[in-house]
Amino acid sequence: MKILQEKFYARDDVVAISRELLGKVLVTTIDGATTSAVITETEAYAGVRDRASHAYGDRRTARTEPMYAKGGTAYVYLCYGIHHLFNVVTGRSGTPHAILVRAGKPVEGVTLMLERRGRKRPDAALLGGPGSLARALGITTTLTGTSLVDGPIRIEDHGIRVPASKISAGPRVGVDYAGADALLPYRFRVDPGEIQ
DNA sequence: CGAATGATATACT
DNA sequence: GTATATCATTCGA
Numbered sequence: 001m002k003i004l005q006e007k008f009y010a011r012d013d014v015v016a017i018s019r020e021l022l023g024k025v026l027v028t029t030i031d032g033a034t035t036s037a038v039i040t041e042t043e044a045y046a047g048v049r050d051r052a053s054h055a056y057g058d059r060r061t062a063r064t065e066p067m068y069a070k071g072g073t074a075y076v077y078l079c080y081g082i083h084h085l086f087n088v089v090t091g092r093s094g095t096p097h098a099i100l101v102r103a104g105k106p107v108e109g110v111t112l113m114l115e116r117r118g119r120k121r122p123d124a125a126l127l128g129g130p131g132s133l134a135r136a137l138g139i140t141t142t143l144t145g146t147s148l149v150d151g152p153i154r155i156e157d158h159g160i161r162v163p164a165s166k167i168s169a170g171p172r173v174g175v176d177y178a179g180a181d182a183l184l185p186y187r188f189r190v191d192p193g194e195i196q
Numbered sequence: 197c198g199a200a201t202g203a204t205a206t207a208c209t
Numbered sequence: 210g211t212a213t214a215t216c217a218t219t220c221g222a
Contacts, residue, residue: 079218081200082201082218085217100217172217
């Protein structure tokens with residue numbers, strides 16, 4: 001159960017880190033209650049040169065400020081006025097790379113996750129989609145800018161191995177506005193059935 | 197298929 | 210300071 005340290009996040013290759021996050025375990029402790037899930041889907045947002053990124057063109061604002069922090073910082077923002085989306089900031093300080101965590105497979109605190117989502121039984125919809133995942137894990141915008149190393153959100157390595165052959169890559173979701181960058185294969189997914 | 201729903205960025209006065 | 214368009218989505222008809 002080792003918590004990923006700053007060294008893991010500080011690297012420059014956000015796309016490589018996106019692949020490596022598959023199979024890692026996202027853990028939150030909110031109000032003393034812990035919930036966790038294996039990450040099964042991620043999307044890379046490659047800083048200032050990626051039209052789909054909030055930091056495209058070096059747009060540094062109050063909202064995007066956490067993206068410019070050092071790797072291992074949480075970036076959470078409100079989307080469509082309803083959904084809190086959780087991202088992992090990578091790269092060194094000043095490099096606004098981030099990874100959107102889109103889906104997961106429940107591990108710990110399933111009852112609480114069902115309660116937060118207003119559902120009866122665990123199924124693909126419980127943690128399927130970035131808004132649903134954040135909701136189930138209790139992640140809100142108040143946690144943006146917090147540390148993933150010693151904060152309420154962290155990511156652990158449980159030794160789950162995801163072979164490269166089981167990872168599918170494709171274009172990102174909901175970023176049609178990004179022109180040619182919308183076609184980049186920056187979305188990575190592993191079939192939840194492949195996770196032990 | 198389309199409404200919901202509010203913070204945020206940007207362009208105005 | 211005020212106005213308005215725009216979302217890295219979800220759920221229900």
